Amino acid sequence: MGTPLAAPLAGAGSDRAAVGARQRPWLAALFRTRTAAFGTFVLTVVVATALFGRALAPYDPREVVARPYQPPSAQHWLGTNDIGQDIFSELLWGTRASLTVGLVAALAAVLVGTAVGVVAGLAGGWVDAVLMRATDVVLTLPFLPLAIVLAAFLGPSLGNTALVLALVIWARPARVVRSHALGIAGHAYVEAAHALGGGFGHVLRRHVVPAVLPLALSQFILAVSSAILAEASLAFLGLGDPIQKSWGSVLFYAQSRGAFLSGAWPWWVVPPGLLIALTVLGFALVGRSLEAVLLPRLRGR
């Protein structure tokens, strides 16, 4: 979740963040604490798996390679599923799909959210009021049911899933970035830039956007973790891409084909969930570490 935390914390330490933008503290943030280092390590492994997993997979997970419902063995480390596909290979392939959807959705959401946030924060007045009203509406609507309805209408594909998630996720970064941008807009140097004849676009590009970028980066990483979780939920509800393997779709088949009743859950249900949890945790830990560096009031809390 973390939603409730964002609001009261945002806007703090804008000076430090402005300084930080020059010193690039986020590289240090990756290894600042033991948990952050753990998160960085997990992310490195996951990204490597996404890149090279297909080459490393012992089988093609789209092919039937053995009898169904096999327990783990030397040939099939995590056994086989209901139609005899290799589960270990499914997970290796699925890493790329799950991670890509998470990254693409989060990137789109944070781009939109940051744009809305900086424009609202700098412009103020009715522009701010309208944009924030819209943001609050999206925040109030029940997140997952909204995504479910959208995904059902758009039809199942990885691209549509990313689009749907971006449409429901952008509001949170928008709120956080906006309160930060408000703080920046109140600074003397920004007023000076206005006074010297700098137009709205100039001030936005030269002063507000650079100051907000580190925060947007931390919001991006946190958004990836919620996007990956939401993708898994959608896939689990049968709204995933039927052709692409993802961690969530493996769980969808495990649920609908009776993994519990066949006693196959220790190798069919546990591993994909652990992969999702580890990846989400990795992103969350790194995101929190970044946030703590950028919003120092958080540190140690």
Add this chain to the structure above:
Amino acid sequence: MAWYLGRVGQYGLVLLVAMTFNFALPRAMPGSPLRYLAGEDVGLLTPAQVADLRATYGLDRPLAAQYVAYLGDTLRGAWGFSFQLGKPVAEAIRERLPWTLLLVGSSLLVATAFGIIAGAIAAWRRGGRFDTAALSSAILVDALPTFWLGMLFVAVFAVSWRLLPVFGAYTPWGDRSGWPFVLDVARHLVLPATTLTLASLSGTFLVMRYAMLDVLGQDYVRTARAKGLPERRVVMGHAVRNALLPVSTVVFLNLGFLVGGATVVETVFAYPGVGTLLYQAVLARDYPVLQGAFFMLTVSVLLANALADAVYPLLDPRVRRGG
């Protein structure tokens, strides 16, 4: 007063957006909206039958007229007809709603109580063993997919240990009256409610802890300590009471999350609530039910928010006086 008007306006706006969204979706998709309103079998009908259906759904009228009629229908509870279920959407949802309210309500209650207590203790003993443990578990649990947690519960408690029922909300062939039924329903509620509680606990915990840390650093807490009040009274009387204010708003903000969580949890446990209805509608591509369920869940979240607005002044005298 102005504050209340603003809130009501915001809720009205959300309601309007939800209805507009529902109105626009079938009409914005490629192909005939009839496919989404009346089911995918429309392609098999004769042109005369299609024209007939179009008239029934008002699709032959101008878009603006359709929109106005749609808003009126939705507010009156006419949410369309599900050909899959063979009954009006509103009726299907009304049958399921009590179970979702039971599940979400009990989880919200337990998660809020535990979240507040744990958050208060963690902040009070900041950096201590409990604080560290609770904080790490909160971050850890946040990373778990809710439905997966439910699946593990099913596997461990029901299939391996055979301790608790994991299917439905009551025993289908059992007694449907009196205490045995209540007990039966409670037993069926344990695992889904525990799953949902665990999934939503950390939000309340983190906010309570943060608010409490904030309050404990305030001057009036130092004053209370300085004048020799027992620690218990400082914490309970001063700190917790004030920390509860931000928490109360967050509890209801969490509700949107909880309702989403209920959707997947109900699916895992085949719990007969609105969430399972939503899942079945996804599988059957039953669009009227999908939209009705989404609208109902939105209304529930708004009602809960309005409830929070009504409760808030009871907790905070400043709002009462300021009006």
